[in-house]
Amino acid sequence: MRSAGKFFASVKLAIVLFILITLASILGTLIPQGRSAAEYAARYGGLSGLFVSLQLTRLYQSFWYLALLLLFGLNTVVCTLSRFGPKCRRAFGPMAATDAQNLMTLKVKSRFRLALPIDAAKDRIAGLLRSRHYILAESGRANGIILLARKRRMGLFGSDIVHLGLLVILIGGFTSGLGGRRADVPLLEGQTADIPHAAFQVRLDKFETEYYPRGEVKDWKSTVTVLENGAPVLTRVVEVNHPLAYGGYSFYQTSYGWDWERPRLELEVRKRADPAFSKTVALKVGERMPVDDADFDHVVVRQFIPDFVIGEGNKVQSRSREPNNPAALVEAWKGEERVFGGWIFAKFPDFGQGHVAGQSALAFVLKKYTAAPYSVLEAAKDPGVNFIWLGCLLVMVGFFLAFYWPPREIRVVLDEVQGKVEVTAGGQAAKSRETFQSEFDRIFDSARRPA
């Protein structure tokens, strides 16, 4: 048990862990994380199985990486605790035995005599030290007095506060990992969705995409209403960088799109034999739309693709969700006879006529295509996040104390010698020794020569 304590208290372990965590983390940035098995097989061939079984493909969630982090946390705790007691004694404890001889071995020191009663000498020096924010402790000895003056004692604990902060962050991280929930909530305008494990619903009232003058996306804005038991509670606009927080959940604008499964289409029908003929048909996909005409009696759109492309195996598919190359598979029927059948393209109105349906007497143009926009909100519940902010605050406060709040200590021995008081003072500072030296000199110059 004791040797285990020693093992965890050693800075050497901390250093080994720093190096191991660093190397493991680098490995995780070299191997793409969380991809499909097929992608790994294509990339690494025979090694891919080994990578997966060593959890290198989800390294930051792997058992061994988390174990390293836990070990790091444990090491931090034990290291900090084992140094805490001695530090407390140094900062707040009673004075260690001090004699004038010892003080004269310090680098920052001063020795002089004052023709004053010892109490007056003590009061003068104590006053000067207090005016520079030193906290004093006093003890007596034969024919003399010892003063212990300390300031910025919190500076001693900077590194401990950093370590505490890191520990809180680690706890926060594990809390987030174990208790966090997130789910994508796709919503069409007017649609309401239940939030998993929560007693409220959200409704999308309006969704807008704003563009810059040159066409780049400027912002996505979802106007969202929170409902409890069907009654609206609040309405807010959710934007990227402006999430909505409600009931322990945060809602983020994460994605958007159009409901191309259910577009509203408008087709223009022409006849080759009659250039003056033009008829507009508005319809939905799959809808059998009757037409009052001698050459055909109904029109059907079998399929709509927003960004038409022919993929592997001659399969028709959409390259993206953007309407870059909208296409509709249109059929026109006269009784049992199909008088037109083929793909028509909004951006290439002449293409279909020449090829697929070139033999037909009819020609179709895809005039309009609209679909309801939808917004994807991410509903996230992260119970660890407040630990993270608290931990970050502690780390930064600790850094400030450790680097910029160096503790200082001055010890003064006053002895009565031949009717005078001999003052011996010595000081120690953890950092910025030059400024400490000048502060020390000023204090004891004034003590020697009162203004």
Place this chain on the structure above:
Amino acid sequence: MTESTLFTIAFALYVGALIVYFASLFVRREKWTRNGLALAAAGLVFHTTALILRTVVSRHAPFTNMYESLSFLSWAMVLALVVFSRKARVPRLGPYLMLIVVGLVALASSPLMPKEATPLVPALQSYWLWLHVSVTLLGEAFFAVAFVSSLLYLASDTEEKKERLDALSYRAVAVGFPLFTLGGLVFGMVWAYRAWGSYWAWDPKEVWSLITWFVFALYLHTRIVMGWKGKRSAIIAIVGFLAALFTYFGVNYLLAGLHSYT
């Protein structure tokens, strides 16, 4: 005057500072070192004006693409030089730091870097962009000071010089490490939480800033607790700056992730 004119003037002054600084190494006169610093400081004034003007014209923070952030990083390095050159009493800091600055500014001015200010994608429209990027790059500028003084340490011969360089390197880390932690990790997490809904996603850029952080944590622990100083400390500081550089530069080009906006 336009932003690019001001930037060019700053560039010219930096090159001037570099030349005067290197001359000072050969003539070994303190006056030349001071003149080098004065030229660098003059360049800093023009550079600052250029950054402000760009911010006013583009109406967003001047570090949203590689050109802008390189410009800001070199600005921060000159600032770090001005801050440290008085106290450090290391005459060779100026020449070698300015060498890096001129290299970065030249890279920023090269035709490889698109210079026009582009409208911000939605994720970047946040005041956290200001806080996250500026404080991180400022921290990295101080890492650059530690890097230069550590390299000089390895190259120097006398004990007195070595002691000063070692102290300078530590002082630069003492400024750079808290800034990098605050800007890169803390502000980065806050922003990620606001924009993406999770404060940490193990994105390559995030992991590399963590790696950089661990290297400097190693620097501090080996130095303060184990008493490593000098050569070994210098090597860790050099590795730390290279990790920071990779986080800033390499990740964007070599590893894909959330942070690849361009």
